[in-house]
Amino acid sequence: MARDDVPRRLRGRGSTAEGFARLVAHTDPVALIGITLSVTLSVMLDLSNAASGVESLLAGLMGITISLLVDSLARAERRFHLRTLLDGPPWLVRTTTELAGAMREAAEQHEGTRVAAEAQRRYEQFRLEAEQLAEGRIIRRGDEDEDLVGATRSCVRRLDALTNVMPRVSGELSWWRSDIGRRYWEANEAALDRGVRITRVFVYATLTDELSTLVEKQRTAGVRVGLLLFGVVSPHLHVNLAVWDGSSCWEARMTAHGEIGENQFSVNRTDVGRLTRVFDLCANAATFQD
Known part of the structure; x- marks a missing residue:
């Protein structure tokens, strides 16, 4: 062999x-x-x-x-x-x-x-x-704003938003002065020009001059602005959110330092219904100058 x-x-x-x-x-x-x-x-x-x-x-x-x-x-x-x-x-x-x-x-x-x-x-x-x-959700990092801004640009009838203005390490209104905040406000102004009805509730601890200036700016632009003092509603309702045309929504997941750590955009009916209820509860308790 x-x-x-x-x-x-x-x-x-x-x-x-x-x-x-x-x-x-x-x-x-x-x-x-x-x-x-x-x-x-x-x-x-x-x-x-x-x-x-x-x-x-x-x-x-x-x-x-x-x-x-x-x-x-x-x-x-x-x-x-x-x-x-x-x-x-x-x-x-x-x-x-x-x-x-x-x-x-x-x-x-x-x-x-x-x-x-x-x-x-x-x-x-x-x-x-x-x-x-x-499940109808898009989850992005806190510094990615494409869903928040994009959905505002495509909104056709109504935008309901809840913004918590709480004292933070970086300053309570720093988000509105950031690049993301400025792009979001520009999208708000464009939506107002299209005839979109925008209602925004600010939850605040202290009505500072800076907050008053921001509120007046948005009211002058055409936003229906409400003020809600911290502690009037349950703390679990203190959510930064936006609901567009009752069909899509956005929610900010916050870090321990009060910064946005995660963005969640959703067309899930359960998510939209939950955030709509949160907004309605806060809006009903807020003070508006209509």
Whole structure:
């Protein structure tokens, strides 16, 4: 026997073992259990003489056939479900397989490295964000204002907003002087010019000259402004929010220092209804100069 024949034969045996392992890994667990039970039943019938050898073999083969049929049906159902999921927008169909392939390659080709761990982390983050999108929510960092400003620019009838003006490390009206605040106010002015009715309630602890100036500026521009003293309503209603046309909403998630740490835009009916109720409660308790 040639020396090279041994490694070749060993590789052949290894390939057979790998192929069997791959087959087991991709076979439905129900089918594997069914095949195991069928073989066990065939052996028991033969050893106990409860059936002839041919009958035992036929019983085992019948059980294996049923198990493989169940496995085939399960595979077909999964393929049908996948095709149903991919029956959507062209960009989804085009990129889903590419995304799955890239993630699989990162996990398998770089197994045990930081690349594989980061691939899993990013995929998990993507999954969580996709679930939020499915619920009708967009969650962004506190310094990203595209939803707040964009929704104000596209508003057509009504904008209701609640702004908490509380003493903070950076100053209680610093947000309105920031780039985000200025862009938001410009979008407010453009909405007023289109005939949008804007109602804004300021929740305050102290009516400072700076706050009075801001209130007067917005009233002069056409905003219906209400003032609500801190403590009049329950603290859980102190939320920075905006509701556009009763169909979409925005909520600011605040940090311990009173800064916006996260923006949440939503078209989810539950979110819109909740923030609408919060605004109505505060507006009913506020003082307006109509």
